[in-house]
Amino acid sequence: MPRTAAVTRTTKETDITVRLDLDAAPYEQPATGHGFFDHMLDALARHSRLGISISGTGDLHIEPHHLIEDTGITLGQALSQALGDRKGIERYGSAFVPMDETLAHVVLDLSGRAHLAFEPETLDVYGDAGGMTHYHLREFLRGFCNHAGATLHVRLLAGREAHHVIEAVMKAFARALRDAVAVTSDALPSTKGSL
Template sequence: MARYCEEKRKTAETEVLVNINLDGSGETNINTGIGFFDHMLTQIGKHGFFDLNVEATGDLEVDFHHTVEDVGIVLGKAFAKALGDKKGIKRYATVFTPMDESLSMVSVDISGRPYLHFDVAYIAHTTGNFEVQLVEEFFRAFAFNSGMTLHIKNMYGKNDHHIIESIFKAFGRVLDEATGIDKRIKGVMSTKGAL
């Protein structure tokens, strides 16, 4: 069965369309109007082996917050729907990923219980014209709309671009591992019989 979903959201501030195929090859088409954010979303698809299309328009003349958060909301919902009943998935994964001098850890439990622990210290307020605090907003929106427990920690780093990119690459890799099917799993990976 194909693990694919298309999800939309339209508000007075943004309009977002997401297509995701969890069993893809890492092909992406990302256009949010925010170059740095597009680059980071591409990392999720590429390193998670997800085919991912994101089209977003937003009130960028105000700031990037609404667009970044709403993409997280829509992508989180699409991810959850694409997973379906979660039968056979590994559910848990933890990945460490370097980007030059930076090293980040991302750990996930696709549990149905949304939670975000975000432990990242940045060097500056922005990287280019992108406010670094928006990274946490994206991951909070994703975690709470996908029903995922998500822990993100940057171990160390000196360049904000590298720190953020190591997180997004780790996130793609951890999702690939946690959504992987293990034929030994009968039903779902839970003693409760449901996720």
């Protein structure tokens, strides 16, 4: 059975479409209208090695928050659909990723339960990257977790500059996601018998 999904989310603030293929690497360049966010979505696709296509529009004339959060929500919905009953997946993934002075650590559990522990919000991260801050990244990941049924822990071991923090976290998230969705058996990865 193909592990694919296509989800569109349309609100008064955004219109986002995510197409996802968990077993195919080809993807399209993201096109949301926010340059740095598109760069991060490109990093997500490249480092996860998943077939991810994201396009959309949002009320960027106000602020990028709605676009970024709704993209996370839509990606989470697509992942949940593509995983189906989650039978055979590795379930867990983790990665450390450096970017110059920054070191990010991300741990992911596709448990069916939503939780985000986002350490950078408690630290003195400064600046933004093209109008995107670490708070926007948090909302992207929160939307993803809530709709994918994922537990995600994001730690920042070094670094405080927003561009490097956001990029290191996004790449670590991508690598953890790649590992977690991998099919490694034919059993459900739970002692409870369900996720």
